[in-house]
Structure formats: structure tokens, C-alpha cells
Amino acid sequence: MQFRKLEPKEIECRVQLVKDNGLVLLLYKDARCDMNILDETVGADNWQRRHELVNGNLFCNVGIRFERKDGLGEWVWKQDVGSESNTAKEKGQASDSFKRACFNWGIGRELYTAPFIWISAVDCNIKEYKGKKICNDKFAVEKITYDGSVIDGLSIINQTIGKRVFLQKPKGDK
Numbered sequence: 001m002q003f004r005k006l007e008p009k010e011i012e013c014r015v016q017l018v019k020d021n022g023l024v025l026l027l028y029k030d031a032r033c034d035m036n037i038l039d040e041t042v043g044a045d046n047w048q049r050r051h052e053l054v055n056g057n058l059f060c061n062v063g064i065r066f067e068r069k070d071g072l073g074e075w076v077w078k079q080d081v082g083s084e085s086n087t088a089k090e091k092g093q094a095s096d097s098f099k100r101a102c103f104n105w106g107i108g109r110e111l112y113t114a115p116f117i118w119i120s121a122v123d124c125n126i127k128e129y130k131g132k133k134i135c136n137d138k139f140a141v142e143k144i145t146y147d148g149s150v151i152d153g154l155s156i157i158n159q160t161i162g163k164r165v166f167l168q169k170p171k172g173d174k
Contacts, residue, residue, distance in 0.1 A: 001064065003041055003107045005146050006033070011111070013139035013156060018126055023135050025117040025156065025166070031095045034102040038064075046073075049101070051094055057081045060097035062105060078104040113150040115168050123165035124158055137161065145170045 010033045017024040038047045046065040051058055059081050065073040082097030103109055124137050137160035145153035153170035157163065 001041075001105070003037055003105065005110055005149075006108050006144070008141040008144050010036075011141040011144065013117075013141065015135050015137075015139075018133040018135050020121065020126070020133065022118055022120045023124060023126065025119060025139055027111050027114045027117070027141065029099065029108045029111065031098050034099055034107050037107050038062075038102070048075075049098055051097065054081075058093045058097050060094065060101045062098065062101040064105070080104055110146060110149050110151055115151065115154060117154075117156065117166055119156075119158070119165050123161070123163060125160065139165070147171070 006029060010029060012028050012030060013025045014028055015023050016026045038044075042064050048063050050061045050063070052061065053059075059079050061077045061079040063075045063077045065075050068074050078101055080097055080100035080103070082093040082095070082100060084093050084096075099108075119139070124135050126133055126135050128134070137158050140157055140159050142155040142157045142164060143153070144151060144155075147170070152168075154166065154168045155164055156166040158165045
């Protein structure tokens with residue numbers, strides 16, 4: 001089973017670390033993206049998810065139904081554990097475990113090949129809040145290209161200031 005690569009509008013940017021001279025961005029996908037790709041690829045009736053507690057940790061099992069030669073469906077399952085979010089403990093854990101189980105199926109796995117994304121302080125609004133450096137700017141993937149299953153080109157815009165702030169051209173592009 002092959003899932004398509006993520007499109008720019010499906011990829012979110014999150015600030016991981018803020019320093020005086022800039023910040024680090026991470027790329028991620030949300031659970032709605034996974035649901036849409038599962039619906040699109042296997043059909044809404046041919047996948048399901050289940051959550052279970054194992055030693056106090058919330059796991060998500062994502063099952064996909066495969067047709068057999070005899071016409072019966074066979075369910076294949078992949079699972080992973082989630083971690084709590086900063087805002088909603090149980091919901092965050094459920095969502096994270098689902099996204100991780102979908103990574104196990106291959107949805108969005110190319111995000112693991114993302115380059116190191118450093119945004120200079122001149123391209124963002126870094127402030128201090130309660131003794132910590134923060135940045136509330138909104139970043140978005142403008143364009144992404146792949147060489148097989150590896151990200152080989154990426155541009156990111158800072159929507160807050162309306163400027164492209166990161167560009168990695170595909171190999172061979174001038």
C-alpha cells in the first residue's frame with residue numbers, strides 16, 4: 001500500500017526553539033490530514049481506529065481492510081503510543097497516538113527527512129515573555145518537492161510579515 005506524499009497545505013510549521021538570533025521550525029501533520037488521506041486512498045469504510053490503555057499509556061491502533069481473493073476482507077493493524085499535549089491531556093494523547101500509527105502506515109513519513117529549518121531573527125518577531133524568548137508568528141510551507149521519499153526542496157513563508165524566510169532548492173536547481 002502506497003500513500004501519496006503530503007502537499008504544502010497539509011504540512012504545519014511549529015516553533016521548536018527560540019533564541020536571540022533566530023528560531024528552529026519543525027514540520028508536522030495533524031490528525032485531519034491523516035483521516036483525509038486514509039479516506040482518499042482506501043475509502044472511508046476500509047479503515048478504522050481504536051484506542052487502548054497499555055500500562056497507563058494510550059495507544060492507537062489503525063486498521064486497514066484488504067480484500068482477499070475469496071472476496072472477504074482482512075484487517076491489518078498498526079499501532080503506536082502518543083504523548084500528552086500542552087493544552088489537552090487526553091485529546092492530545094489520542095491525536096498523537098493516531099498520527100504516530102499513521103506514520104507507521106507511511107502517511108507523512110517523508111517529514112522525517114526534513115532539513116534543519118533555521119529562521120534568522122531578522123525574519124521573525126522574537127519577543128521576551130516571562131523571561132523566555134517566544135515567537136508567535138505564523139509560518140507556512142509554500143512549496144515542497146521530493147526525490148522519491150525524501151524532501152529535497154522546501155520553501156517556508158512567514159505569514160505574519162509576508163516574506164519567504166526559508167528556501168532549500170532541489171538538487172540540480174540553480
